[in-house]
Amino acid sequence: MTEDQKHQMDPGLTGGAAVPDDERRWAELADLVLIISREIQFRGYTDERAIPLSPSEGMVMRHLQNEPAAPPSRMAAATGLQRTNLSTVLRSLEQKGLVERRADPGDGRGVTVHTTELGRTNYALVRREWAAAVASAAGHDTANLDATLALLAATENGLTRSRPQNRARRPATRQ
Incomplete structure (x- = not known):
């Protein structure tokens, strides 16, 4: 297996099978968003008025x-x-x-x-x-901030628009 093929493996996505790079990267984005959200929640607030x-x-x-x-x-x-x-x-x-x-x-x-x-x-x-x-x-790095905000806003809008309506669904949970 080449080094490039190893980078396309995502055991959390397919049990170790090779996945297309875009799919792996989208899964990584979703995972990072969930982790960042949890970290923000976990730290609480420094201002006692919050x-x-x-x-x-x-x-x-x-x-x-x-x-x-x-x-x-x-x-x-x-x-x-x-x-x-x-x-x-x-x-x-x-x-x-x-x-x-x-x-x-x-x-x-x-x-x-x-x-x-x-x-x-x-x-x-x-x-x-x-x-x-x-x-x-x-690190206060704003180099890609506008592009990140645009991608996340488009993702949020797309997920909201395609939200399942009135059908039983299991909530997604982090592993």
Whole structure:
């Protein structure tokens, strides 16, 4: 086996069989994204004002940054959370003072979820901490940052658009 063929082996992907280089590299990207996400979560926050969030709470808060007033049904669809799980997340975020529910002005039976000032402040604070941690870990090297951001944004959009709807699925887990 040549050295090039050895580099195309990925036992985690195919049990040791050779895989195309692009497939191996995409798998490596997915693995690194999961590892980086976990490392960011693991380190917590240095600023005592930061309110830690669960991954589901973080998804909801990220959604609310782009849509500051949203009905729960749209939030569930956008985040991929089941409505019952979203209700639990919203209760927790309300208890932390990060969101509030208000009667929908167009439909008195419905509600919309809004970020509070504390929610907006907390989100900005934790993003600054994430930025500092990631920049430091990367040695503040911005040479490929724009291309990386573009690739990751396109990947996120593609995964979100192709998300399975209303069918039983097993969540992916890291090995």
